[in-house]
Amino acid sequence: MAIDDAGETLAQVGEFAVIERLVAGRRQPDAVALGPGDDAAVLHARDGRTVVSTDMLVAGRHFRLDWSTPHDVGRKAIAQNAADIEAVGARATAFVVAFGAPADTPAAQALALADGMWQEAESMGAGIAGGDLVSAPQWVISVTAFGDLDGREPVRRSGARPGDIVALAGDVGRSAAGYELWRNGIERFDELRGRHVAPQPPYGQGRVAADGGATAMTDVSDGLVADLGHIAEASGVGVDLSAAAFSDDRDDLAGAAEYVGADPWAWIFGGGEDHALVATFPEVPPAGWKVIGRVLDGAARVSVDGAVWQGNPGWQSFD
Template sequence: MKGTVGELGEFGLIRELTSRLTTTPAVRLGPGDDAAVISAPDRRVVASTDVLLEGRHFRRDWSTAYDVGRKSAAQNLADIAAMGAVPTALLLGLIVPAELPATWATELMDGLRDECQVAGAAVVGGDVVRGEKITVAITALGDLQGQEPVTRAGARPGDIVAVTGWLGWSAAGHAVLARGFRSPRAFVEAHRRPEPPYQAGPAAAVLGATAMTDVSDGLLADLGHVAAASKVRIDLRSDAFDIPTQMADIGRAVGVQPLQWVLTGGEDHAIVATFPPRCQLPARWRVVGEVLGCPSSSAAAHVMVDGKPWASAGGWDHFGAEG
C-alpha cells in the first residue's frame, strides 16, 4: 500500500484498517455500524480507557507502528486483567496527520489486533480523525466470568504481596534507548512491546486475591494506590526481587541502581496483588512483601522497602516533568 492517510481519505483508511481485523465468538457485531455489540456473559462489563500521545508515550524513532499498536493494546488489556477479568474487546480512537504514511496506520492496527489475540480479545470498532499529532485513544472491555472484581481497596493487614510478570525491564530499555543505544535487545524489546501476564489476572481472582492492580506507573506508585484505597501500609523486601545480570550491567553502565528500575519503572504491566496469608500461589507469582495495618497519615510512607521509605521518587505525575 502506498501513499498517505490524506490521499487514502477517511473512508479508504477505515476500509484498510478494518480489513485487517480478526474476530472472536464474543464479537456479535464488529466495526462498520453506529456501535459494536460484544458478549457480556457475566451480566457485567469491565471497561477502561487510556490515551497515548506521540512524543509523550511513544516515539516513532524508537518504536515501529506495530510496536506502538502492541503496547497501546497491552496497556489497556492489562487494566482489564488486573480487575480479574478476561479481555474481550478493544475500541480505537485514532488521530493521524494527513501526511502520515498509510502503512503506519495499518501497521499500528496489525499490532493492536495481534496483542488483542494474545489476550483473547478483538478490535471491534473505532473512530479515525485527522489531526496534527498521532494520538491513540483506546478503550478495552472485559468479562468477569462470575468472579467479583478485584479492586485496589481490599488489601488487609497480614496479606502477602505477590507479583507476576516483568519489573524494570521497560525502564532499563528506556534508559538504553535514551542514551542512543539499541541493545541489549531484550530490554529494548521490553520497552517497545511489554508482555503483560493477562491470564494471571483472572487466575488471581480465583486464587482469592484481595486487591490487585497492574504496574503501569511503577511498583511503588501503583502499590501506593492499593495502600491508599485499602487504608493499609505495604512493606516490600528488597531481597525478594531478582535483578537479572544484564540489568545490573546496564545499571552500572548508565549509573542507575537496577532496583530503582524494578521498584519505580512503569510500563511493563506486571500484575501485583495481595492474597490472604496462607494462600498457596503458583510458581509464577513471587512473594515480595506484606500488608501492614496502622497507616501513617503521610501518603509517602504507605509503601516501604525493608521497613523504610524508598529514597527516590516513585512513579511520575504526567503533568509534572516530561516522563
C-alpha cells in the same frame, strides 16, 4: 519507522478507504457479535456485567516514533489497556480504538499500527471491535477496553488487610531500563529496549489471582512503589517489600544499569509501564505469583525492607 516512508498518505487514500484496509480480513472473537461496518459494535457480555477501562497514548509523551515502530505502538496501546482489565480479575474481550494522525502519515503506518493492535489483542483471545480515524497534529491513540468477569467479583484496590502476602506476576524494571537505553542511544540490550516499546503483561494472571483469593490488585503502570501506594491508600494499610525477592531482577538489569550509570533498584521499585500485576493474598499466592512483601497495620505507606523508598516515586501524568 522511517520518516521518508514511501507510499500513499492517509489523506491520499481517504478515511473510508483506510478504514476498509484496517478492518479487511480480521477475524473477530466470539465476544464480538457485530464488528466494524455499522454505526456501533455489539459485544456479548456473558457475565451480564461489562468491565470497561480507557487509556490514551500521545506521541512524544507516551511513545516516540523514532524509537517505536507503529506496530510496537499498536501492541503497547492494547497491552496497557488490557492490563487494566486484568487488574480487576477480568478477561479482555474487545477493544475500540480512536486514532488521530497527521494527514501526511503514510497509510502503511496506520496499517502497521492496526496489525500490532490485532496481534496483541489476539494473544489474549480478544479483537478490535471498532474505531475512529481523524486528522490530528500528532499521533494520538485512545483505546477503550472491554472485559468479562465470568462470574467473578472484581478485585479492587481497597481490600488488602494486615497480614496479607504481597505478590507479583510479570516483570518490573524492564521498561524503565529500556527507556534509559533508548534515551542514551545505546543499541544493545535489545530485549530491554523491546520491553519499553512493547510491554508484556502477564495475561491471564488477573483471573488466576481472583480465583486464588486476591484481596486487592492493580497493574504496575506508574511504578511498583507508586502503584502499591494506591493499594495502601485505598485499603488503609502499609506495605513492606523485600528487596531480596528481586535479586534475580537486579542481576538481569545490572549490565544495562552499569552501561548507563543507573541504579537497577530504581528501575525495579520506581520504573513503570511493564504492566505487571501486583496483588495481596490472605494465603500463599497461586502458581505464577512471586511473594514480594507483606501488608502491615498502620498508616498507608510503602517501604522496602522496612525503610521508606527514597528513589524515583514513579510516573506522574502531569509532570
